[in-house]
Amino acid sequence: MINSVLASIKQFLLRHQLGVMLTGSILFAVLLVYIALLAYDRSGASSLDLSHPDYDGLRSQITTEKPDEISSTGLITEEFLNEFDKIFSERAKEAKEIDAFGGNVLSDEALGITQ
Amino acid sequence: MTHRWTVFGILMVAALSTLLMLRVASAETTPPELSQQKIQSIRSHCGSIRSTLNQLHTTDALLRVNRGQMYTSLSTNVMAKMNSRLALNRLDGSELVRVTTEYEEHYSVFRERYERYNDRMEELKKIDCTQNPEQFYVALTDARTLRTEVNEATKQLNRDIDAYHGAFSDFRTDFLSEQKAKND
Numbered sequence: 001m002i003n004s005v006l007a008s009i010k011q012f013l014l015r016h017q018l019g020v021m022l023t024g025s026i027l028f029a030v031l032l033v034y035i036a037l038l039a040y041d042r043s044g045a046s047s048l049d050l051s052h053p054d055y056d057g058l059r060s061q062i063t064t065e066k067p068d069e070i071s072s073t074g075l076i077t078e079e080f081l082n083e084f085d086k087i088f089s090e091r092a093k094e095a096k097e098i099d100a101f102g103g104n105v106l107s108d109e110a111l112g113i114t115q
Numbered sequence: 116m117t118h119r120w121t122v123f124g125i126l127m128v129a130a131l132s133t134l135l136m137l138r139v140a141s142a143e144t145t146p147p148e149l150s151q152q153k154i155q156s157i158r159s160h161c162g163s164i165r166s167t168l169n170q171l172h173t174t175d176a177l178l179r180v181n182r183g184q185m186y187t188s189l190s191t192n193v194m195a196k197m198n199s200r201l202a203l204n205r206l207d208g209s210e211l212v213r214v215t216t217e218y219e220e221h222y223s224v225f226r227e228r229y230e231r232y233n234d235r236m237e238e239l240k241k242i243d244c245t246q247n248p249e250q251f252y253v254a255l256t257d258a259r260t261l262r263t264e265v266n267e268a269t270k271q272l273n274r275d276i277d278a279y280h281g282a283f284s285d286f287r288t289d290f291l292s293e294q295k296a297k298n299d
Contacts, residue, residue, distance in 0.1 A: 044226065044229075044230045044233075050176065050177065050180060054173060055173060055176060055177070058173065058174075058176070058177045061177055061181075062177065062180055062181060062184075063181050063184060063185070069192070069193075070192065070193060070196045070197065070200075071196065071200070072195075072196040072199040072200050072203070073199075073200065073203060074200060075204065076200065076201065076204045076206060076290065078291060078294070081287045081290070081291075084197060084283070085283070085284075085287070087193065088193060088279075088280060088283065089280070091185075091188075091189050091193060091276075092276045092277070092280055094185065095185060095186070095189065095272070095273060095276055096273050096276070099266070099269075100178055100182050100265075100266065100269045101175070101178070101232075101265040101266040101269060102266045102269075105171055105262075106171070106255065106258060106259040106262055107259070108153075110167070111160070111163075111164045111167055111168075111255075112156075112160045112163060112164065113153060113156045113157055113160065113164070114152060114153070114156040
């Protein structure tokens with residue numbers, strides 16, 4: 001019984017080789033896309049993706065990364081240490097100048113919910 | 116003898132039940148008390164609340180991207196390069212490396228917390244505040260708490276930045292003193 005079913009499947013596959021190959025390729029591509037989308041969602045990349053149409057107006061406000069100012073090779077000199085201190089102080093100031101995710105923006109008062 | 120075992124059994128069952136109840140009670144999120152006035156307020160302001168939440172969620176996404184870039188850049192382009200240069204010069208930068216490692220661990224905490232906050236905000240935005248104001252308010256309270264946790268993570272990163280700067284200043288003082296002593 002099983003042998004006859006397997007034989008008919010084999011016969012079908014041999015008879016429709018092109019169709020089977022095309023369908024198989026499409027199914028494989030769909031599987032790969034599914035895995036990619038799953039990884040995109042699970043990794044948290046989706047929440048950082050500002051190419052979403054809703055974020056259209058915000059894309060211009062993304063700050064571009066600063067060019068490399070410090071070399072990982074070279075001697076340690078007083079001049080280099082002073083330069084590093086200056087660069088680090090600037091970066092530290094930039095990091096601390098705003099209270100990110102702070103404030104009471106989700107409070108009842110801010111949302112207009114009365115007691 | 117049998118009586119003793121019965122008492123022991125009852126006591127064990129009672130202790131286990133108490134433990135189980137305590138666990139269940141702590142696992143449950145206590146819903147915030149909502150007055151009728153508050154429910155009504157959520158219903159009547161539903162449109163403006165949703166609009167504010169949408170706007171906030173969008174600006175938060177931008178803030179997350181910009182903060183993320185800044186924190187990563189500070190770690191890879193500034194701290195790591197300094198640590199590497201010290202190592203190449205066979206100088207002791209162990210304290211700087213230790214602070215950098217902590218900073219990177221705290222950056223992972225920041226990422227995870229933002230993810231949780233973002234997921235809750237997505238859920239919150241899907242709840243209909245006119246139909247389910249109570250459920251909406253529970254989700255809002257959660258989102259509020261998670262946002263505060265993200266804020267705390269950024270403050271921790273700021274403390275790490277200060278710690279790195281402090282460790283660098285100590286290194287510089289020691290290094291320059293040694294250089295001066297050598298030259299004298």
